[in-house]
Amino acid sequence: MAYENWSKEDLVARLTLLEAEKEAPRVAITPPPPNPRRLWKTFDFSSYPRxxxxxxxxxxxxxxxxxxxxxxxxxxxxxxxxxxxxxxxxxxxxxxxxxxxxxxxxxxxxxxxxxxxxxxxxxxxxxxxxxxxxxxxxxxxxxxxxxxxxxxxxxxxxxxxxxxxxxxxxxxxxxxxxxxxxxxxxxxxxxxxxxxxxxxxxxxxVASDFSARFNCKSRHYKYFFATDNLDISLMREAATRLVGLHDFRNFCKLDPAKQLTTYVRRVMSAEISPVEGSPSGMHVLDLTGSAFLYHQVRHIMAVLFLVGSGLEFPSVVTTLLNVAPNAESDPTLPVVDTKPEYQMADGLPLMLYACHFGAGDLDWQVEEEAAGDADTLSPLGGGLYHQLHSIQARSQIYSTLNAEFLRAAAARHAPPPARLPLSATGFVPDGKTPMNVPLGGAEFRRSAKYVPLLERNRGEHFEVVNERWRLGKGARRDERRKAVEDEGDE
Structure with a gap:
């Protein structure tokens, strides 16, 4: 407040008022009565049925x-x-x-x-x-x-x-x-x-003995990928060789903590098709099986990418599944009982699409937001379909903007020559010219020299890996658990 233009009388009156306010007794403020709803601060779960x-x-x-x-x-x-x-x-x-x-x-x-x-x-x-x-x-x-x-x-x-x-x-x-x-x-x-x-x-x-894990009859995974530099017909031929009951130890990551001794799983279907409505020609692998191993789908896609690039033949899938000699296997195929070293595909395009259960196990219930409450009660507003549609529409805007960025760059920067798939380009790897080997999710491994899968270094047998874990981390874990149990007994 500016006092420069105040008269002497006004200034004295102002000072007198401030002094009076300073010396006035403070009035005690009575707090409002407590909200009776706040008297119960603990929630007794045992008082409610489940x-x-x-x-x-x-x-x-x-x-x-x-x-x-x-x-x-x-x-x-x-x-x-x-x-x-x-x-x-x-x-x-x-x-x-x-x-x-x-x-x-x-x-x-x-x-x-x-x-x-x-x-x-x-x-x-x-x-x-x-x-x-x-x-x-x-x-x-x-x-x-x-x-x-x-x-x-x-x-x-x-x-x-x-x-x-x-x-x-x-x-x-x-x-x-x-x-x-x-x-x-x-x-x-x-x-x-x-x-x-x-x-x-x-x-x-669901019934009291229902288990989301053990009642599940099959799982359906989808892996989305762009078709750039890939021969889809070769990938489809390789995918059909996955169907059936096989030992997939060469298509997964070993996890010794689980102490698995069998890697046999059943693949019910493996199909590659265009993504419906995709303007960019995206494709998808639909893979259905009773159960899957650790990183199994991503390892499968890595091998399919090598086949689609023309760096491996579709028959490599059959060979990798031939983990032990038996009466049904082709005697001309090598036995591959340990996994060759290769990088699994990127996880971004992978989706657990559906879990299938037996008839009568489930009766799905769906509720929708009330029309008057939709904008205030939901973080996105509207019903669930509208919420997910809004997310998709926004992602399409990002995709459109990125396409414009690429178009602007193409006016000044020429795209690199395509050397894959070998089946279409006729390129022969010479150990000097780099190739972009796809890994999914728009990721690549740039390499000039390619070593066929069956000629690469092999990992250890799962029995060796399991035994080393049991004697190392597993033994130390058991000791810690025993120590905790002993303390509880005292």
């Missing part, structure tokens, strides 16, 4: 450090970790009980960068129904309150900030006797908490 359900969801793998929760810190969050936190925030599970406390099981594990369009987990969650109304038998919880008829928790949340009500503080009164109404809208509750890169597609009630 039921077992399955959740189907999709996620963008490049945003996460893989699917499975890790005991050690990871540079990126894991998909399961984010979903687990959302379930805990919604008070659908007890986060302090961990994965074991809710019987968490996954259908198929995906690694860092790998996405899913139809991943499935099964677990026990809090239910809005009375125990007698739940089809599957929930195991008794450690409380006699488990059989008390409960008020629908969604009614208890009425008037709070959202449909699951101030869950950060969990200001929920204890349950009172009242008839239950309908089940929680699990997909809506979770999608309002989860980031847009993870979407719950549906939920299903």
């Amino acid at each position: 039921r077992k359900i399955a959740l189907k969801f999709c996620y963008s793998g490049w945003e996460y450090n893989g699917l499975a929760i890790q005991t050690d810190p990871t540079p990126l969050p894991t998909v399961e970790g984010v979903i687990f936190d959302a379930l805990g925030k919604a008070k659908l599970i007890d986060p302090d009980a961990g994965l074991e406390g809710c019987g968490w099981e996954r259908c198929g594990r995906t690694d860092r960068g790998v996405s899913a369009g139809g991943q499935v987990i099964s677990l026990w969650v809090r239910s809005a129904l009375n125990n007698a109304s739940i089809a599957s038998d929930s195991p008794p919880l450690p409380s006699s309150k488990n059989d008390i008829p409960l008020v629908d928790p969604e009614d208890a949340f009425a008037g709070l900030d959202d449909d699951f009500g101030s869950l950060d503080d969990m200001d929920i009164p204890p349950p009172v006797k009242a008839p239950s109404k309908s089940e929680h809208s699990y997909t809506l509750i979770l999608n309002r908490i989860l980031p847009p890169t993870i979407r719950i597609l549906a939920w299903s009630p």
